[in-house]
Amino acid sequence: MTEPAPFVELRMKGQRFDHPGMPVEALSELVAYRELLVEVAKALFLRNNPGRQRVPKGFVERLRLRLRRVDEGSALPVLERLDTDAEGFFPREDEFVVARRLIEAAISSVASEDTLPSDFPEDVVGYFNRFGRSLLPGDSIELREPGHERGAVYTANVRRRLLLSRSSTYRVNANLLGRIVEIDAEDSAFNLRTLTNNVVRCHFESELFPFIRNALLPDGAGPAVRVSGEAVLDRIDKVVRMEVTEAGYADEADEASDTLDFDGDAEGIPPQRTFRAIPRQSDPAAKVNRRIDELESLGPGWLDGEGEPPAQEVLAHLRQLALVLAAPTHPPVRIYPTPEGGVQLEWTNGTHEYSIEVHADLSAYVVQVDTATDDLRERLYKSLNEESLTNILLGGVTV
Structure with missing residues (x-):
């Protein structure tokens, strides 16, 4: 070679x-x-x-x-x-x-x-x-x-x-402000009425359902919310629909401003009310760290009376990798505890399924499976650092 x-x-x-x-x-x-x-x-x-x-x-x-x-x-x-x-x-x-x-x-x-x-x-x-x-x-x-x-x-x-040039829509990462006026639980979707009275269909992840349900009040009188995810825009840059990955209540600063968070009409993109880019100063690793906090709260016997809580060394190591894990791949990396006191990372890329088990001694067992061909690749790392995790995300498991 x-x-x-x-x-x-x-x-x-x-x-x-x-x-x-x-x-x-x-x-x-x-x-x-x-x-x-x-x-x-x-x-x-x-x-x-x-x-x-x-x-x-x-x-x-x-x-x-x-x-x-x-x-x-x-x-x-x-x-x-x-x-x-x-x-x-x-x-x-x-x-x-x-x-x-x-x-x-x-x-x-x-x-x-x-x-x-x-x-x-x-x-x-x-x-x-x-x-x-x-x-x-x-x-x-x-x-x-x-x-x-x-x-x-x-x-x-x-x-x-x-x-x-080949489609009537395109996609961007964005935040949207408004009030939830209708929920379609069967379709995992809700309608969001923006501050300029435009109704946007939003699909959401199941973990967000309790928040969305609580934010719905009769006659659209619920609290203002701020949702983040992937927005689909048409040729005039109007939000057509949205895939929501995060949601929360809007603060006073949000409600006071409903303009596009770009610098004017830079590069020919016209200003668009109610559509805002994700703030540059937001913490991209916040969601990952919240998940690690949840794992840290697990006690002995968390799995039907069995199961060791994740080792503190593993959780601290994951926090060091939080920015890499927070990369907006589609779908995002899922994080689960293992009964042996480790943590499992899982994601999908095309026909490939990935699984990384981080053990209590910080070694990592990586498996890549091509569901189209049943080809399986595996590798054991003494420790999973930023470089090795980046290379797995870029090119999969190499032998």
Whole structure:
């Protein structure tokens, strides 16, 4: 196996990225970029092999990316690709290399000419919904091929135009203010009447039902609430619907302001009442730490009279990883206690199911299962640190 080679640099600029290390927003963008890269590569393979209905087994595993470093200043994650070719020929012009260039070409073309390149696979344009979702006006991600001084510059406005070139809607992370006026428990949804009298259909996670039920009063007279999640916007930037992941009562500052929390109409995005970007100073790890607090409250016998409470060393270790665990992957990482005093992390990425069991001695047993092929990979780590967890989120379990 040859030495790892730089594959791509993603230069992230913006207020949230201008400090050492890698903020959670940057991590989520790396995960989304890899997913986009894989889907474009799959589409290219099927286009070049018209007789096939799916890519061959092991195709996705050929793309093994690892975070080489994060340069200081604006976040500059440098991804290297590990060679999986036993012959050692690397780099090579395979579908993943072509996909990387096509993605850069699509961003540059939309930014300059407002059109997609004719050879870009239209069926995967929707995957740009995940890549760049954290970008605010003034932020950018420059995709730079190693050895090149400049690359394609991806902004919130370029992302919006790119998605609307093939769809009537696009998605962003957002907060919304209003009052709950109706609940559809069977559909796990509620209607939120915003402060400007617009009714938005909101789907929610089951754990939020008690709060939502308590916030509903006759005639929409309940308290003002603030919900966070993924908003779907139309061509005039009106919120059409929302997938809610967090909810709480609005405070006085929220109710006093119902304008878009952007700097005017930056990059051509018009102001929109009642729709607000997630505040830059919010704590992205708050939800993870609340879950850890719940685990910390467990006593002996929490599982039907049995079960050891999670070891304090494990919980303290998870708090150190909270920013990584809080990355807005879809769906988010789920955290459960184990009867032996450890903690289990679970999430899904496409057809892959992931499970990480963190033991009391801080060792970690990782399992990756492809539900489409039944392929199983497993690995034992002496300790799960930020780098190893990041690489698992980016590329899965490597042997």
